[in-house]
């Protein structure tokens with residue numbers, strides 16, 4: 001299928017391009033490189049010998065989208081382009097609603113103009129908010145705790161109404177848990193622009209000597225070792241979920257949400273220990289106060305994705321740590337090196 005990938009130069013998008021090309025899909029990327037670099041696409045090309053066309057542009061730019069739709073005529077769109085930092089979203093809400101919600105609306109209008117009826121959307125487990133029960137299934141109430149989470153939920157609602165009103169339309173809402181890890185080649189990985197917000201890139205920077213110590217945000221949660229537990233998912237498994245979703249969209253209509261996780265949460269200390277094993281380096285740490293807005297535990301029930309899309313995560317915790325370490329140690333300055 002011809003697949004337009006917005007935000008395809010980003011962390012999850014770049015890994016997804018590899019998996020799509022591996023399944024003989026044709027891809028075209030739209031990215032404004034707000035949080036990525038063009039060299040990422042060169043690396044994808046060199047890893048796949050695949051044809052990756054790309055357009056530098058903003059997902060809110062209707063003119064750029066219309067031109068792209070006319071040239072490439074996608075049969076499906078995977079929509080990664082967006083802003084994703086929870087803390088920043090609290091400080092810059094208008095930017096987040098604009099990129100994440102207006103971006104989605106603009107994209108839908110451009111798709112409608114050419115009759116493109118399939119979209120796969122990057123949503124997040126953050127739409128659930130404080131757990132009422134665990135593991136979260138897709139019927140769990142949605143009550144996001146941040147502006148970021150509300151933009152994701154709002155975009156989901158827009159897509160659901162669009163699919164309801166548009167004959168033959170399919171909107172696949174993938175609710176990712178915590179993506180970590182890197183491509184087996186160690187040529188693609190997560191490259192946070194400045195200070196890493198997330199645990200794994202932070203641990204990796206401590207292991208490689210870029211930062212002195214990890215702050216553990218709270219060791220008094222009601223979990224086995226007192227630190228926060230998350231459902232970490234290897235980015236290659238997550239990328240493969242998008243290929244499964246494209247296939248699913250070919251033979252299904254309507255809007256459908258799918259959790260994309262492993263079902264096996266790990267604590268901060270377990271992640272640190274896995275990283276010590278993988279890297280052979282010490283990870284100095286210090287217990288710090290809890291971080292605002294954090295929940296004790298997140299855990300996915302991903303049985304729907306397995307039953308309906310035939311997708312299941314296969315990578316282990318050690319795969320996540322080893323691939324992150326291979327990427328970080330081989331590219332200490334990320335794509336800037």
Ligand code: NAD
Nearest residue numbers: 007010011012032033034035036058059081082084122124
């Ligand atoms: P990323 O920042 O690495 O990738 C996003 C890409 O979109 C970047 O290449 C960026 O340059 C591009 N982009 C941003 N604004 C744009 C715009 N206005 N027009 C065109 N391109 C634009 O992030 P990621 O981790 O790969 O996440 C991809 C998607 O998945 C995001 O929508 C994010 O909200 C969602 N998501 C991520 C996580 C996570 O923890 N990484 C978890 C849940 C959901």
Ligand code: UFG
Nearest residue numbers: 086126197198199200202215216217228229230268291294
């Ligand atoms: N943590 C630390 N120290 C750090 C960073 C994180 O102890 O330096 C802890 C957190 O407190 C949490 C765990 O590690 O217990 C995971 O934190 P991350 O920041 O890696 O991930 P989050 O679960 O907080 O964030 C993820 C996504 C967001 C999404 C959010 C919703 O990255 O996009 O889930 O919960 F909004």
